Amino acid sequence: MRLASGYRGILAGVALSSCIVLCGVFAPLIAPHDPTGQNLGERLSGPSREYPLGTDRLGRCLASRLIYGARPSIGIALGATCATVLIGFAVGLPAALFPRLDMLLMRLTDCFFSLPAMVLALVIISMTGPGPWGILLALSLPGWPKYARVVRGTSRSQLALPQVETVRCMGAGHWYVTRTCLLPWIWPQTATIATLGIGGKVAAIAGLGFLGLGVQPPTPEWGAIMVGGLPVLGMAPHISLFSGLAIAATVLGFTLLGEGLHKIINPFLSEVADEKLPGQR
Amino acid sequence: MLRFLAVRLGALVPVLFALSAIAFFSLAFCPGDPAELALSGLMDTESPPEEAVRELRRELGYDRPLAVQYGMWISRVLHGDMGRSVQTGKPVITEVGRALSASGELAAAAMSLTIFLVLVLGTASAARTGSILDRSVLGLSLLAITLPDFFVAVLGILFFALWLGILPVAGYGSFSHMVLPALTLTVVNSAIAIRLMRTSAVQALGSNYVLTARAKGLSEAAVLGRHVLRGALPPVMNYLGAITGHMLGGAVVVETIFMWPGVGRLLVESVRTRDVFVVQGCVLAIGMTYVVVNLVVDIVHAGLDPRVRDTEKSA
Numbered sequence: 001m002r003l004a005s006g007y008r009g010i011l012a013g014v015a016l017s018s019c020i021v022l023c024g025v026f027a028p029l030i031a032p033h034d035p036t037g038q039n040l041g042e043r044l045s046g047p048s049r050e051y052p053l054g055t056d057r058l059g060r061c062l063a064s065r066l067i068y069g070a071r072p073s074i075g076i077a078l079g080a081t082c083a084t085v086l087i088g089f090a091v092g093l094p095a096a097l098f099p100r101l102d103m104l105l106m107r108l109t110d111c112f113f114s115l116p117a118m119v120l121a122l123v124i125i126s127m128t129g130p131g132p133w134g135i136l137l138a139l140s141l142p143g144w145p146k147y148a149r150v151v152r153g154t155s156r157s158q159l160a161l162p163q164v165e166t167v168r169c170m171g172a173g174h175w176y177v178t179r180t181c182l183l184p185w186i187w188p189q190t191a192t193i194a195t196l197g198i199g200g201k202v203a204a205i206a207g208l209g210f211l212g213l214g215v216q217p218p219t220p221e222w223g224a225i226m227v228g229g230l231p232v233l234g235m236a237p238h239i240s241l242f243s244g245l246a247i248a249a250t251v252l253g254f255t256l257l258g259e260g261l262h263k264i265i266n267p268f269l270s271e272v273a274d275e276k277l278p279g280q281r
Numbered sequence: 282m283l284r285f286l287a288v289r290l291g292a293l294v295p296v297l298f299a300l301s302a303i304a305f306f307s308l309a310f311c312p313g314d315p316a317e318l319a320l321s322g323l324m325d326t327e328s329p330p331e332e333a334v335r336e337l338r339r340e341l342g343y344d345r346p347l348a349v350q351y352g353m354w355i356s357r358v359l360h361g362d363m364g365r366s367v368q369t370g371k372p373v374i375t376e377v378g379r380a381l382s383a384s385g386e387l388a389a390a391a392m393s394l395t396i397f398l399v400l401v402l403g404t405a406s407a408a409r410t411g412s413i414l415d416r417s418v419l420g421l422s423l424l425a426i427t428l429p430d431f432f433v434a435v436l437g438i439l440f441f442a443l444w445l446g447i448l449p450v451a452g453y454g455s456f457s458h459m460v461l462p463a464l465t466l467t468v469v470n471s472a473i474a475i476r477l478m479r480t481s482a483v484q485a486l487g488s489n490y491v492l493t494a495r496a497k498g499l500s501e502a503a504v505l506g507r508h509v510l511r512g513a514l515p516p517v518m519n520y521l522g523a524i525t526g527h528m529l530g531g532a533v534v535v536e537t538i539f540m541w542p543g544v545g546r547l548l549v550e551s552v553r554t555r556d557v558f559v560v561q562g563c564v565l566a567i568g569m570t571y572v573v574v575n576l577v578v579d580i581v582h583a584g585l586d587p588r589v590r591d592t593e594k595s596a
Contacts, residue, residue: 110292111299115568116531119548123307126552126560203429207534210431211549226435230538233435234443241439244432252427 010260016253020246024070033061035068035220047238054238056228062239065220066246072215073222073250076132077201080139081194087140088147088190093182095148096155097174106152109145117142118207130213138208139201146197150189155182188265196258199251206247222247285583293572300568301358304561305351316341318367318557358565364558368551373562377544381529381566383453384536384543388528390459391466395524398471399517403478404505407486407513418475425472434465434538451540462539466532470524478517485512515586522578529574530567 023030032052039059047054053063095105112120121138128134158164164181172180208214209223217224222243229239316338320329338344341353357363363373406415425433441461442450452458485491486509494508533545540546544563551559 107295108299111296114296114300114572115303115564116527116533116571118531118533119545119564119567120303122533122548122552123303123560123564126307126555126557127310199427206429207431210534211537211553213549213552223431226431230435233439237439237443240435244429244435248428248432251429255427 007260007264009256010264013253013256013258013260016249017257020070020250020253021074023067024074027068027071031061031064031067033064035064036060036218053242054236056225056236056239057232062225062242065225066222066243069220069222069225069243069246070250072132072219073202073205073247076135076139076205076215077198080136080143080201081198083136083140084143084197085147085190085194087144088151089186091144092148092151093155093178095152096159096182097178102152105148109148112142112145115142118204121204121208122211122213125208125213130208130216132215135205135208135214139204143197143201147190147193150193151186154186154189158182158185188261192258192262192265195254195261199254199258202250202254203247282583286580289576289579289583293576296572300565300572301355302351304564304568305354307564308354308557308561319364321367363562363565366551366559367556368554368559373558376547376559377562377566380542380544380547380563381570383541384529384532384545387459387462387466387532387536387541387543388525390463391470391528392521392525394463394467395471395474396521398467399474399478399521400510403475403517404482404510404513406475407479407482407509408501408505410483415479418479422472422475425468428469430465430469431534431538433468434461434535437461437465438538451538453540453542458539458541462532462535462541465535465539466528469535470528474517474520474524477520478513481513481516482509485509488512515582518585519578519582522574525578526571526574529570 037060039055039061045051045055045059051061051063053061053066056062056065091105091109095102115123120142124138124141125134128137158181159168159177164177167181168177205214206221206223206226209221210227212224212227214223215221226240226243226247229236229243233240317329317334319341320334320337341357345353361374363377365372366376369376402418406412406418409415438450438461441448448460449455449458451461490512491504491508494504499507530544532541532543533549535541536543536546537549544566547559548563548567550556551563
């Protein structure tokens with residue numbers, strides 16, 4: 001069977017991202033070694049039969065660490081994406097349904113665009129301290145305004161349609177209108193952005209880990225593994241390269257998946273990549 | 282135009298208020314007592330005398346309600362007093378000022394390179410859609426969108442500094458130190474802008490004024506350089522403005538890797554060492570640059586494109 005070119009991207013995205021998610025879920029079954037087990041005789045060795053991707057400074061198996069590293073990255077990224085979508089709905093829907101709240105809620109939303117997302121994340125971590133919950137908060141708070149804008153925009157254009165107006169004239173309550181007239185239209189839009197957002201959040205988590213302000217050791221985390229390889233980059237480039245590839249592959253997987261969804265759902269719109277802001281990848 | 286300016290400046294008020302609130306709360310909600318932190322930095326001891334802490338707390342107003350604290354804090358900030366760094370003992374405003382100028386150098390270099398690439402590659406691939414150049418530009422830019430900035434930086438260090446040995450790994454001071462961080466920032470930020478430029482130029486190429494220009498017998502270079510560019514530029518410029526703000530204040534990771542003493546690195550260092558006054562100074566500085574850059578871009582945009590002024594009027 002031949003596939004249209006638009007579907008090749010989404011297939012690659014599904015394959016890549018599900019592969020990485022499965023790696024994280026079944027990490028204990030796949031990983032060849034204990035991710036924290038040290039073998040000081042084999043420090044910084046390159047890929048071999050015993051250690052498929054080589055070892056790090058303490059002789060720990062890099063492949064196992066990368067496989068286990070999928071867990072915090074994917075887990076926190078999914079959690080933060082859910083949180084951002086929920087907050088986005090909670091702000092965007094009332095803004096569209098109640099014109100009096102609109103001005104207030106949207107000005108509030110604008111305020112979150114006054115700082116780069118990474119900077120806001122760092123400020124939050126300076127208050128909460130690094131840790132899974134701190135990171136979750138640090139990624140969710142800068143992330144939701146985008147969803148709030150999309151939810152509000154789509155809802156408003158729906159509410160302006162004559163059929164929706166008719167439903168409201170017949171005495172339908174806000175909840176009924178939301179459920180039958182708004183959600184079916186908002187859903188596909190937000191699902192697309194959310195899928196793209198997972199990739200961006202994985203990169204942001206790794207960035208925080210890279211700065212030493214993300215998931216703390218001894219939990220294996222991609223960004224932390226990568227920065228651990230930096231001092232020995234000349235001798236053992238495999239540590240930073242493979243961990244970087246793991247991050248890039250995850251981001252690519254979810255980006256392809258998201259853009260594929262976007263092409264299928266909104267075939268006539270321009271590429272999503274054109275609409276993204278810098279720093280909100 | 283005046284009306285547009287008034288509306289645009291009015292919209293700044295809540296943003297500036299929110300920015301100051303974020304900066305204020307980053308200190309108010311941080312674990313530990315600000316007065317004690319400030320004194321332990323000044324006196325270089327872990328536990329400053331109880332009497333002095335109470336004195337300073339009263340002087341700075343940290344024993345008053347939150348709203349009063351905020352008022353006293355903002356009046357101090359407006360007088361240029363943001364406290365002293367707990368780590369170095371120098372005034373926060375000096376530290377942040379120095380870091381901002383370093384960030385400015387880097388952003389200027391990266392931005393010039395980005396603008397050059399966007400104009401040349403974007404227009405060229407739009408003029409020859411489907412060619413090898415166009416397809417490689419599209420493919421490479423997708424790759425650059427996917428790669429996180431720290432990975433690009435590591436690849437750059439590995440290739441240019443360690444294998445070829447032609448550039449220093451990290452540091453600050455000479456032109457060669459600036460090449461790798463500026464390249465990294467350019468690669469990471471220009472990809473989307475190049476695609477945007479291409480899309481915009483393709484649209485412009487199909488418009489009637491370009492047809493007119495061609496019918497007048499202008500050379501292809503003149504058509505592209507004078508007519509297509511002018512029509513295609515406004516949406517791209519908006520995006521470039523957003524990138525400028527991001528390079529000035531959001532280059533946190535890149536500045537940290539290359540040990541560039543900019544405001545992003547200062548922020549990371551101060552978060553790491555819990556130097557709360559410097560965190561606050563960095564947040565204010567980054568937010569202000571962001572807001573000012575966006576304001577300038579909007580004004581220039583409105584100056585170039587009368588349609589923007591009109592929509593703002595009717596809104």
